[in-house]
Amino acid sequence: MNPIGLLIHGPEVIDEGEAEETIETLKGAGFKVEAALGGITGKTAVIDAGMRHVIDISKDLKPSEVMEDFLKRGVDFILLVNHAKTEESGFIFGEGVLRNFIDRVGAKDNLSFVQLEYSSRIIIRWLLKPEPMHETIYRKVTGVFRGFEARKPPELKSRYKKDTHSNLVYREIRGVHPDEKIVVDGVVIGMSSRENKDNRITLVAKEGKVVKIIGGTLIKHNLEKLPPLDLEKEMIKTASVIRRTKPKKIGTDEVSRKGKGKKKACFFYTVEHLFPKLEAMYTEDADIAVAVTIGDDTTSIAGDILKRFGIRMIGITDGDADGLIAGIESGALWEYEKFLPPDSVIIRLKPESDDIIGKKVKEEIFRGGEEIELDGDVEKQFEDLKQRILDLAEEDIIGVLSSTTAKDEVV
Numbered sequence: 001m002n003p004i005g006l007l008i009h010g011p012e013v014i015d016e017g018e019a020e021e022t023i024e025t026l027k028g029a030g031f032k033v034e035a036a037l038g039g040i041t042g043k044t045a046v047i048d049a050g051m052r053h054v055i056d057i058s059k060d061l062k063p064s065e066v067m068e069d070f071l072k073r074g075v076d077f078i079l080l081v082n083h084a085k086t087e088e089s090g091f092i093f094g095e096g097v098l099r100n101f102i103d104r105v106g107a108k109d110n111l112s113f114v115q116l117e118y119s120s121r122i123i124i125r126w127l128l129k130p131e132p133m134h135e136t137i138y139r140k141v142t143g144v145f146r147g148f149e150a151r152k153p154p155e156l157k158s159r160y161k162k163d164t165h166s167n168l169v170y171r172e173i174r175g176v177h178p179d180e181k182i183v184v185d186g187v188v189i190g191m192s193s194r195e196n197k198d199n200r201i202t203l204v205a206k207e208g209k210v211v212k213i214i215g216g217t218l219i220k221h222n223l224e225k226l227p228p229l230d231l232e233k234e235m236i237k238t239a240s241v242i243r244r245t246k247p248k249k250i251g252t253d254e255v256s257r258k259g260k261g262k263k264k265a266c267f268f269y270t271v272e273h274l275f276p277k278l279e280a281m282y283t284e285d286a287d288i289a290v291a292v293t294i295g296d297d298t299t300s301i302a303g304d305i306l307k308r309f310g311i312r313m314i315g316i317t318d319g320d321a322d323g324l325i326a327g328i329e330s331g332a333l334w335e336y337e338k339f340l341p342p343d344s345v346i347i348r349l350k351p352e353s354d355d356i357i358g359k360k361v362k363e364e365i366f367r368g369g370e371e372i373e374l375d376g377d378v379e380k381q382f383e384d385l386k387q388r389i390l391d392l393a394e395e396d397i398i399g400v401l402s403s404t405t406a407k408d409e410v411v
Helices: 018-028 043-048 063-072 087-104 132-144 220-225 274-280 296-306 333-339 354-364 378-392
Strands: 004-009 033-038 077-082 112-117 122-127 149-151 160-163 168-174 181-184 187-192 200-206 209-214 216-218 236-239 262-268 286-294 312-317 345-349 371-374 397-402 407-409
Touching: 004 018, 004 063, 004 087, 018 033, 018 077, 018 132, 033 063, 043 296, 063 077, 063 087, 077 087, 077 132, 087 112, 087 122, 112 132, 122 132, 168 236, 187 209, 187 220, 209 216, 220 354, 262 378, 274 286, 274 296, 286 296, 286 354, 286 371, 286 378, 296 312, 296 333, 312 333, 312 354, 312 378, 333 345, 333 397, 345 378, 354 378, 371 378
Parallel strands: 004 033, 004 077, 077 112, 122 149, 262 286, 286 312, 312 345
Antiparallel strands: 112 122, 160 168, 168 200, 181 187, 181 236, 187 216, 200 209, 262 371, 345 397, 397 407
16 A cells, blocks of 8 residues: 655644644554655744654645655655644635646546644545545544544635736635735735735736735735746735744754865845755755845744754844744844844844845845855854945944844944
8 A cells, every 4th residue: 555645734733743643643543654744834843843754844845746746656645734724724725735736737536635624623535536445545544533524625616817808817815814914935925904804815916926915905015026926826825923833842953064064155035945955955065054134034034944953144134024923023123033043143224225235245245146155264254244244234234133142232
């Protein structure tokens, strides 16, 4: 029998011990299990729980892409393990994952897809491969998860429309609560309206750019951080914070190998590609010694990740945090102290300056790319890099926070 493919999503099922419970329950029932994380928001939770060698976080794949990866490897019974905000959100998420998979692969008769939704402890039978063995597996799964109620899924419907006359495209997002952030590729592009009573918004785009949010407000300057979007296929998230649960402990994972001589600095506008860079250190001949991050949310989220890997950070912020991570409330510089890796620094600039300085840093220091090699003593290279950034930003700096002083130093 092929193993069951566990598609783990989000930090909640990991922080609450539900992913571990699922794995142990299935193994106790005699199943072989392969577990992989879909999306990036649960990766730090996997590290915190010490489950990196149980749940694969090495790939930077969306949930529907994890399904495709499982199928390519012959794993055709896939169990989505999720803990949504509400039961409705759970149904919406499962539907979205399956629809994205079908839109890209189209092979819905080649696999079984069942959702174990911990928010309301239900099992959703989205697809079942027409084979007796898969029916047997499904019955056995529902039997060992006796506290879960089997529920029928709704009919799959497209939430995407295109107006050929205006060239506008529309994407409806359901299960949205009032005052939630709307996130695309790690970038907060807007907020749902406080008066939003029907729990849905509609994104409107033209030529790959979001131009309006029906039922919400667009944050226009954040859109500059995104490449052209395919609104039909984008995985769009809505949340107050990206991690609603708290870990029992903060884990560490020292990826960096002391024997490697080459070191490099990496540049990040978003955290979407941070983990692939970290994973690449296993096979590449150079370690990341410094991460330079641009933007308040990127800096706080990246810092929360990087401190688990013992990697220094130089963060460039201007105080306009969208509050995606718990602990950033007013955006005051001192709030970032808890997200600072050892021997790191955050530079606070005048409002609306971080993107401008970020472009200068990328062009003048990183030569238009995202990596530079650090020659010689890393400590000296870090200080030189920091000083070059301070020189570029000199006229806009209003404060610096260093993890070595752990206090706000007004410049």
